[in-house]
Amino acid sequence: MDVLQIVAIGLMATVLIGVLKSQRPELAVLLSVAVGVILFLLVLGKIGSIVDIITDLATRAGISMVYLGTIMKIIGIAYIAEFGAQICRDAGEGAVATKIEFAAKILIMVLAVPIVVAVLQSLLKLLG
Amino acid sequence: MEVIRNLVQSLIIIIILAMFLEMLLPAGEMRKYVKMVMGLLVIIAVVQAVGTFARWSFEGELPAVVTNEGKGQLPEILEAGKKISAEQQDRGIEQYRRGLAQQITALVKLNQEIPVLDVEVSVQSDNGSSGFGQIKEIILAVAEDPAQADREPEGTVVVGEVSPVSVQVGRRVSPELTSTGSPQAVANMVDVLTNFYNLKPEQVKIIYR
Secondary structure (H helix, E strand, C coil): CHHHHHHHHHHHHHHHHHHHHCCCHHHHHHHHHHHHHHHHHHHHHHHHHHHHHHHHHHHHHHHHHHEEEEEHHHHHHHHHHHHHHHHHHHHHHHHHHHHHHHHHHHHHHHHHHHHHHHHHHHHHHCCC | HHHHHHHHHHHHHHHHHHHHHHCCCCCCCHHHHHHHHHHHHHHHHHHHHHHHHHHCCCCCCCCCCCCCCCCCCCHHHHHHHHHHHHHHHHHHHHHHHHHHHHHHHCCCCHCCCCCEEEEEEEEEECCCCCCCCEEEEEEECCCCHHHHHHHHHHCCCCCCCCEEECCCCCCCCCCCCCCCCHHHHHHHHHHHHHHHCCCCCEEEEEEEC
């Protein structure tokens, strides 16, 4: 039944934002952010179980938790940046959205450096 | 056979994990970047699994990720550590000083002729100095009136004015200062202390009360 709640909130927000956009565009952006936060909070509790399953699978596969933690951080960064960029685009600020995405890409690359080095080391050992 | 079974099992788990993670990926611009990093993770996992199968060690050393996390905390932790260390050191020195005072009291009380009221020991507490922990000075408070030594613990006797007197081995002790205990006994006591603790005679002082 959660999905019904989520869809209902989403539809109501869409209608309200559509009405507000013509009258008060600044409030429409705020409403969009608020609805995004509410929807995220609604599914926050369920994310824990997914993370548990992924952790369990990684343990079985013998993958270091450091790598898995990095991947989780990267996914989190990607989501946050995506949400932020979409909100900026909805508000008509495409330039800011592009900057957010750029910053997220840099952060993802920084976090990926240890993994890239580890892959490189493994391949060099394999060839050497 | 068992090894191959483990390898296949590991590969299946890795594939399921990759599939699961791919489902989590956000749609849009960021997807391809996250997918690339995830692909690298899968490569590491597969190489490690194959390495385990072939009894090779492919596990590379994980380089530290540069983060600002905890950067500002380190000096604070070090500072707190130094503070705790200094406190512990002070406590240790104090305990050592008290122990020495008790030891010296017991030692001088072996000589019944000299009524010792109090013993004060000062110790080198400067951590940086070479003689850290060594005895700097021993001050013995001796009762001018022998009966005073017996009364003193009750705390009812008013102690008179104290005049500092230093006693050195080999030097003649003036008889007017040693109204109690023979000069020879005092000199012997100082001698015992200097020999026992490897001190110079001028480091042992006697105060008559």
